[in-house]
Amino acid sequence: MNRILLVFLLTAFINLINTFVRCSRLSGVRTGHLATAISLFGVVFLTASFANTLQAPLLASTVDQIIGGVSTRVPAGVTGPDMVDTRVYREALTDLNHKLRFVMLGATTGTVLGILAMPSFVTSFSNAIKAFGRTGSVFKVIPLLLLSVIRPRSGIIKFRLPSQGTWRQIATTKMTVPKTLFMWNMFYYSLWTVNVLSGLYAGVLYPEFRSTAVLMASIVGNAAIVINVMMVDPVLAGVTDAVARGKKNEAELKQVIFYLALANLAGTLLSQVIFEPVARVLQSLTRLIT
Secondary structure (H helix, E strand, O other), X not given: OOHHHHHHHHHHHHHHHHHHHOHHHHHHHHHOOHHHHHHHHHHHHHHHHHHHHHHHHHHHHHHHHHHHHHHOOOOOOOOHHHHHHOHHHHHHHHXXXXXXXXXXXXXXXXXXXXXXHHHHHHHHHHHHHHHHHHHOOHHHHHHHHHHHHHOOOOOOOOOOOOXXXXXXXXXXXXXXXXXXXXXXHHHHHHHHHHHHHHHHHHHHHOHHHHHHHHHHHHHHHHHHHHHHHHHHHHHHHHHHHHHHOOOOOHHHHHHHHHHHHHHHHHHXXXXXXXXXXXXXXXXXXXXXXX
16 A cells, blocks of 8 residues: 555544544543543544654654655755755655645545544444443443444444534534634644654755654644644533533533534645745754754
8 A cells, every 4th residue: 555545544533533522522421431431432542643643753753765766866966955945856745745745635535534424423332331330341332332233223323414413413502612712622633743754844945854744743732732622622621511410401512512513624634835935944943043
């Protein structure tokens, strides 16, 4: 399989799982086992984490191949950052730019699939929580999941589409959270989507200090985490707790989760816009410290 296509699929899978992160809270509220839901979702998230560990090396090796290929083709006497001014290097940059944007399209694809699969996930994950309550063991729940693949009607996994009533609830329920929540979430998700990719691109823009440029991407990733932890997650946690205590209707939590998922989708599209500017900023910061 083409390496970039594999990274595309991994990125889509990672973003599919990320879309389900907040849905797990709805399953926890619905079953009355919120702490269990958060803990069990960690098992699901492990698969996304494993995919993420494969994504970065595959992308980094692609960048190394591009830099290695260019270094054998540039005119004699042209080295370092001046390589960016050569026709060969610009062609390589354009090729890498297109490949990284294709990977970001994988993030969009995974998020869309996650939004479409949200009702199925909430129902299936609620069943998994109940099964864990009966068996008391993750290892006893796994065979039930496998049984669902063979006999869908007899296992945990259930496929369903959102009902008209659910859409009506989401559309007509009065929103109690500030609309800026979704803007912050979009901004957070766009930074989270581009942080590694922009770091790799910055490394190609400044190949003499490629490792430094790539590591600088952690600044973007940490900034995204700070935005999520400070501006988004506490608000969602407040709504979740209010619904769990019966102070708010479940429809409000559905609404917030759905619009946050749409904000994730908008963030993946915004990442296409900010990808190069973020890479240029990382390049400038790398020049500053080196």
